[in-house]
Amino acid sequence: MERALQQLRAKVVSGALSPGEQIRQQEMAEELGVSRVPLREALNVLADQGLLIHRPNSGYFVAKRAPNELAQIRRILQLLENELLASLEWPDAQCIEELRALNALMRECVSAEDWTPLVRLNREFHLKVFSLSPSRLILEEVKRLWALADIFIATKMADSGARRRTVEEHELLIDCLAGRDRSRCLQMMEIHRASTSSGLPPDVKAAAETVQAEVPAPSAA
Structure with a gap:
């Protein structure tokens, strides 16, 4: 199956x-x-x-997803992911190596004719990071939403430059995790999200900006 x-x-x-x-x-x-x-x-x-x-x-x-629906998924993910990042327990050396190995597999897909496995690997990478949090109920909801987010992630990944940027940004995020710097982790994730947003179709990007403006961002803890 x-x-x-x-x-x-x-x-x-x-x-x-x-x-x-x-x-x-x-x-x-x-x-x-x-x-x-x-x-x-x-x-x-x-x-x-x-x-x-x-x-x-x-x-x-x-399923058909309207631009506003995709924008809402992206916004909810931002809020929930930040909760997980704020509560994650720092990874050990083995986990860091597993993240680097996942990212290495993604790097192999950057220039491949069939790059679509990178979408699955990208999801696995992020969920492995978020699974470091003990907030299991939030994690389960994030997993469900990531399945829906694959569509606009794939839209971004269709561009080889975006695939390359994603891998490079992942390496920086891993460095932040290895350095146990929570503030830098949150900052790097926001940079990573902004990079993803730049690859969205214009109608989805406009809807995302509208949703972002309508919902107040969480205050920094």
Whole structure:
């Protein structure tokens, strides 16, 4: 099931499956080289995560997200991620090495013809950082929202320069974690978010700026 899940997610976030498009299960199972059972399990997972919509008696469809919805997801993530960063426990040497290894895998994708695995690796990298926090309920919600955020992350990653910047910014973030500097970690994450925002489509970027203006930022603790 995991292979079918990753392949389906890649098709959604890369745009190979368009918003509103129906997933024809027999055709998709043949294309992915899996049986209907693991495919259906993968479809259910993506539906639970909000990337697909299940309509009884009709099937599964790629979810459509309005620019304002994507902007709200991004804003909620900013607020919740800051809570996790403020409470994280500092990583040990092994965790730092695991983060560097993940980022090295991302670096290999920067110039690759098929760069889409970088979206999954990017999500794994960030969630590994956020999992250092003991705030498990907030972490679970962040995981759910990151699944929805893959679409606009992939929009940014379509540009090779953005992929390269992402890897470089990750290295700086790892250095902040290794140095156990919480203030620098928060600052670096804001820089990283601003970099992501610059790669958003104009309508999503405008909506994000509107949402940012309407919701007050959390005060620094």
